[in-house]
Amino acid sequence: MEAFSLLLLCFSLLNLIAFCAPRDTINTLQSIGDGETLVSADETFALGFFSPGTSKNRYVGIWYNKDPTKAIVWVANREKPLTDSSGVLKVNTTGILVLLDSNNSLIWSSNTTGSARNPVAKLLNSGNFVVQDDSNSDTEDFVWQSFDYPGDTILPGQKLGRNFATGLNRRTISWKSSDDPSPGSFSYQVEIDGYPQLVLREGTTKRFRFGSWNGIQFSGGPQLKNDSVFRFSIISDEEEVYSVFWLVDSSVHQRVQITSDGFCQRASWSGGNTGWIKISHLPVDYCDYYGNCGAYASCDTNRFPMCNCLDGFVQNTTDSSSGCVRRTSLSCNHSDGFVKFSGLKLPDTEGTRFNRSMRLEDCRILCWNDCSCMAYAALDVSKGPNGCLLWFGNLIDMKVMSASDEDIYIKMAGIEVEAIEQNRSTKSKKRKLKIIIAVSCVLSFGILILCLAFIIYGWKKPHKGKIKEETESGAINSHHDEDDLELPLFDMCTITSATSNFSSDNILGTGGFGSVYKGILENGREIAVKRLSQNSSQGLQEFKNEVMHIAKLQHRNLVKLLGYCIQAGERILIYEFMRNKSLDFFIFDCEKGKLLDWPKRFLIINGIVRGLLYLHQDSRHRIVHRDLKAGNILLDDELNPRISDFGLARSFVGNENQANTRHIVGTYGYLSPEYIVDGIYSTKSDVYSFGVLVLEIVSGKRNRGFIHIDHNFNLLGHAWTLFSEGKCLQIVDPSIKDSIHLPEVLRSIHVSLLCVQRNSEDRPSMSCVLTMLSSEWALPQPKKPGFFIERDVVGNRSSSSNNKLLSVNNLTVTQVCPR
Numbered sequence: 024m025e026a027f028s029l030l031l032l033c034f035s036l037l038n039l040i041a042f043c044a045p046r047d048t049i050n051t052l053q054s055i056g057d058g059e060t061l062v063s064a065d066e067t068f069a070l071g072f073f074s075p076g077t078s079k080n081r082y083v084g085i086w087y088n089k090d091p092t093k094a095i096v097w098v099a100n101r102e103k104p105l106t107d108s109s110g111v112l113k114v115n116t117t118g119i120l121v122l123l124d125s126n127n128s129l130i131w132s133s134n135t136t137g138s139a140r141n142p143v144a145k146l147l148n149s150g151n152f153v154v155q156d157d158s159n160s161d162t163e164d165f166v167w168q169s170f171d172y173p174g175d176t177i178l179p180g181q182k183l184g185r186n187f188a189t190g191l192n193r194r195t196i197s198w199k200s201s202d203d204p205s206p207g208s209f210s211y212q213v214e215i216d217g218y219p220q221l222v223l224r225e226g227t228t229k230r231f232r233f234g235s236w237n238g239i240q241f242s243g244g245p246q247l248k249n250d251s252v253f254r255f256s257i258i259s260d261e262e263e264v265y266s267v268f269w270l271v272d273s274s275v276h277q278r279v280q281i282t283s284d285g286f287c288q289r290a291s292w293s294g295g296n297t298g299w300i301k302i303s304h305l306p307v308d309y310c311d312y313y314g315n316c317g318a319y320a321s322c323d324t325n326r327f328p329m330c331n332c333l334d335g336f337v338q339n340t341t342d343s344s345s346g347c348v349r350r351t352s353l354s355c356n357h358s359d360g361f362v363k364f365s366g367l368k369l370p371d372t373e374g375t376r377f378n379r380s381m382r383l384e385d386c387r388i389l390c391w392n393d394c395s396c397m398a399y400a401a402l403d404v405s406k407g408p409n410g411c412l413l414w415f416g417n418l419i420d421m422k423v424m425s426a427s428d429e430d431i432y433i434k435m436a437g438i439e440v441e442a443i444e445q446n447r448s449t450k451s452k453k454r455k456l457k458i459i460i461a462v463s464c465v466l467s468f469g470i471l472i473l474c475l476a477f478i479i480y481g482w483k484k485p486h487k488g489k490i491k492e493e494t495e496s497g498a499i500n501s502h503h504d505e506d507d508l509e510l511p512l513f514d515m516c517t518i519t520s521a522t523s524n525f526s527s528d529n530i531l532g533t534g535g536f537g538s539v540y541k542g543i544l545e546n547g548r549e550i551a552v553k554r555l556s557q558n559s560s561q562g563l564q565e566f567k568n569e570v571m572h573i574a575k576l577q578h579r580n581l582v583k584l585l586g587y588c589i590q591a592g593e594r595i596l597i598y599e600f601m602r603n604k605s606l607d608f609f610i611f612d613c614e615k616g617k618l619l620d621w622p623k624r625f626l627i628i629n630g631i632v633r634g635l636l637y638l639h640q641d642s643r644h645r646i647v648h649r650d651l652k653a654g655n656i657l658l659d660d661e662l663n664p665r666i667s668d669f670g671l672a673r674s675f676v677g678n679e680n681q682a683n684t685r686h687i688v689g690t691y692g693y694l695s696p697e698y699i700v701d702g703i704y705s706t707k708s709d710v711y712s713f714g715v716l717v718l719e720i721v722s723g724k725r726n727r728g729f730i731h732i733d734h735n736f737n738l739l740g741h742a743w744t745l746f747s748e749g750k751c752l753q754i755v756d757p758s759i760k761d762s763i764h765l766p767e768v769l770r771s772i773h774v775s776l777l778c779v780q781r782n783s784e785d786r787p788s789m790s791c792v793l794t795m796l797s798s799e800w801a802l803p804q805p806k807k808p809g810f811f812i813e814r815d816v817v818g819n820r821s822s823s824s825n826n827k828l829l830s831v832n833n834l835t836v837t838q839v840c841p842r
């Protein structure tokens with residue numbers, strides 16, 4: 024009897040468990056109402072009703088069951104929301120999923136093509152919601168599956184691409200916004216007009232091409248590779264073309280999403296409360312955006328300007344923005360040839376023709392015989408170049424890719440082919456020659472050393488004491504050499520003729536220490552000439568010592584001093600000329616600002632840190648710059664930052680105590696409070712200016728003349744307020760919004776606010792700044808910055824300060840950036 028009741032208890036408990044355990048399947052008699060969910064067998068995914076963001080509308084969707092952020096991966100009724108919680112999801116006897124509202128009217132239904140006798144709907148462990156026949160639920164024989172109708176997200180195992188037999192196009196379309204899952208303006212799909220390629224579009228215009236697959240990689244995304252957890256493959260044949268990825272480690276989740284602001288983003292989550300981490304985010308830089316350089320041009324983020332015509336092409340003079348045109352037009356009588364280009368993202372394959380089984384040699388002949396064919400390339404390079412891809416229109420959207428190992432052959436007039444080949448062979452000969460010279464130098468030097476070592480070793484034993492003496496005197500000698508560093512003394516005539524007698528047309532800029540002129544020496548070398556203002560009581564010998572001292576400051580982030588000139592009461596310094604001008608020229612201009620994307624700006628920030636660190640710490644004498652500002656950061660040909668005007672404050676303003684009261688050198692907006700108010704300066708004053716500079720680089724706005732409609736704060740006050748409210752991304756320059764790397768930007772803003780704190784002791788040293796920028800440690804909370812509101816300080820000091828410096832006070836910078 025007892026046994027029986029125990030059995031009964033067990034049975035009812037079992038029943039309870041079966042009832043309470045989440046289910047992953049519904050049959051034609053069951054349904055899901057608002058508040059209920061289906062959970063996949065391994066509890067990875069859940070399906071149910073939800074409201075996105077701040078919206079009150081109800082949608083049926085699938086999300087990660089244990090994800091605290093509830094990332095939605097699929098939405099059924101994305102175009103037609105429910106307005107209340109009366110919705111019911113069912114599978115009817117024809118195997119069609121239907122979503123009904125309280126009036127039993129149809130909100131959404133599945134596009135079921137097959138038929139099932141006993142249909143059930145099931146949420147699989149992959150996140151795929153399927154309708155299948157209950158009797159063969161173990162097979163992959165689905166009547167319908169959500170994986171065939173992606174939303175904005177692709178999951179592991181889900182195909183992105185086409186089936187030519189059924190006409191199915193599995194493509195992703197972004198949400199309108201995070202509150203609205205209805206189809207937004209960005210789509211991402213395999214395009215098959217020509218050789219298949221993956222294209223991200225905004226409306227109907229191309230935004231970014233992931234590009235075509237060459238058997239090894241995507242031409243526009245060579246970064247995408249199999250890694251320790253992520254595997255992918257591409258299927259491209261007569262029947263189907265699609266990409267699919269999967270994960271090796273089941274504890275890691277990854278998804279690819281087209282965000283509502285138009286990026287193709289891969290994110291990873293390894294369970295728990297860690298949240299999703301962005302792995303990749305495309306397009307990244309200026310050259311990723313479709314066709315920025317126009318036809319027959321390559322885009323190179325490491326060059327300046329980034330757009331360059333291919334060899335044999337010149338800029339279209341009627342419309343330079345349309346790209347480049349042939350220097351010599353094709354004659355189309357078999358005198359034309361082909362020039363090989365390597366390391367490029369293959370141009371847009373829209374309108375191309377291809378043949379998978381053709382050999383590359385036959386491809387060349389086919390293109391050669393066709394007047395309208397402009398270029399050819401191999402389709403598949405995984406087993407040597409194979410297949411044939413032919414272009415007929417203008418070649419557009421080519422980016423220089425170091426990781427690309429596919430060649431394209433572009434048709435050119437015969438004389439161009441010869442000229443380019445000659446040009447290239449002389450270049451490679453020169454390179455070879457250089458290598459030979461270098462190698463033989465090293466070899467002969469090595470032999471010399473060996474000989475010396477032998478001689479010294481042979482002498483060492485009998486003449487021990489003498490050798491020591493000799494090396495000591497040698498050291499003294501070399502020390503002497505260093506002091507007598509040969510810095511050319513320029514002749515005044517040379518300088519006046521180089522600068523057209525200091526013509527005002529040649530002025531590059533004016534700073535606290537005088538004006539800078541551009542000059543051209545007789546040998547054609549361009550120089551920058553700094554004419555110091557004549558307020559030094561220093562003697563000539565002292566000046567010379569000081570110049571020698573500056574000449575010894577050599578660092579890749581400092582501008583190099585080439586020479587000097589003392590004559591007729593003038594003190595002049597000659598520097599190397601930087602063709603790319605200074606940072607302010609770029610960052611405060613919305614068009615030119617686009618040329619410096621975030622990765623470049625971050626490199627620049629780091630370069631400035633290294634240059635300053637060298638001045639503050641590593642050079643033999645501690646140097647405080649005292650006039651660090653965007654205008655004093657010059658950019659070399661590779662856009663590396665070069666600090667200029669260093670070492671001047673110390674020597675050219677005279678007695679240091681006087682400097683405190685008489686001349687405040689520097690530029691308002693960058694000056695620390697203790698310097699302006701008390702005339703005290705230290706390396707921490709430079710740290711303050713550096714903080715201002717970083718904020719300007721991030722925001723593209725000047726601290727001086729910053730205007731905001733809501734308040735009276737300067738840029739520092741504005742940034743600090745936003746930072747305290749957790750909204751500091753709002754200050755980011757709109758022209759770099761597309762290229763930012765979030766952690767770097769947030770860290771840069773945080774560090775800059777630490778640098779501009781009112782109290783100089785609170786500010787970090789430059790070495791600390793360097794570590795903070797490159798580490799991932801938590802940073803201290805910044806205190807209120809030195810100047811919150813610009814105007815009060817300026818008012819106090821205007822009577823006693825240099826007017827030239829204050830003239831910037833009236834400057835207002837308004838930027839209207841077209842987007």
Ligand SMILES: *[C@@H]1O[C@H](CO)[C@@H](O)[C@H](O)[C@H]1NC(C)=O
Pocket residue numbers: 115116117119121129132
């Ligand atoms: C199932 O739903 C679809 C869509 O509403 C409808 O066309 C079809 O007739 C329904 N089948 C049955 C058996 O009710």
Ligand SMILES: *[C@@H]1O[C@H](CO)[C@@H](O)[C@H](O)[C@H]1NC(C)=O
Pocket residue numbers: 107109124125126
């Ligand atoms: C149901 O129908 C009634 C009357 O036609 C209408 O007032 C109500 O808004 C409908 N409810 C829904 C959820 O559509």
Ligand SMILES: *[C@@H]1O[C@H](CO)[C@@H](O)[C@H](O)[C@H]1NC(C)=O
Pocket residue numbers: 134136
């Ligand atoms: C449903 O499928 C048919 C044919 O397969 C297709 O023409 C139609 O566009 C599909 N509808 C939706 C909403 O996907």
Ligand SMILES: *[C@@H]1O[C@H](CO)[C@@H](O)[C@H](O)[C@H]1NC(C)=O
Pocket residue numbers: 239248249254255256
């Ligand atoms: C990635 O690895 C899988 C095997 O794990 C292989 O089938 C696939 O071809 C690889 N993909 C690429 C792009 O190499």
Ligand SMILES: *[C@@H]1O[C@H](CO)[C@@H](O)[C@H](O)[C@H]1NC(C)=O
Pocket residue numbers: 339340341342345347348349
């Ligand atoms: C040069 O640009 C103009 C204006 O966009 C265009 O009409 C013309 O076709 C271009 N020239 C060539 C040779 O492509």
Ligand SMILES: *[C@@H]1O[C@H](CO)[C@@H](O)[C@H](O)[C@H]1NC(C)=O
Pocket residue numbers: 354356357358
């Ligand atoms: C091809 O045309 C060019 C100019 O159009 C001409 O100079 C050349 O002689 C021609 N070559 C042949 C083989 O006809």
Ligand SMILES: *[C@@H]1O[C@H](CO)[C@@H](O)[C@H](O)[C@H]1NC(C)=O
Pocket residue numbers: 378379380381382385
């Ligand atoms: C592709 O090339 C092969 C070999 O050259 C040829 O036999 C075949 O007809 C070509 N296919 C097409 C569609 O042109």
Ligand SMILES: *[C@@H]1O[C@H](CO)[C@@H](O)[C@H](O)[C@H]1NC(C)=O
Pocket residue numbers: 334335442443446
């Ligand atoms: C040869 O190379 C130089 C340097 O890259 C270039 O300026 C010149 O235009 C080239 N000449 C030809 C004929 O392509």
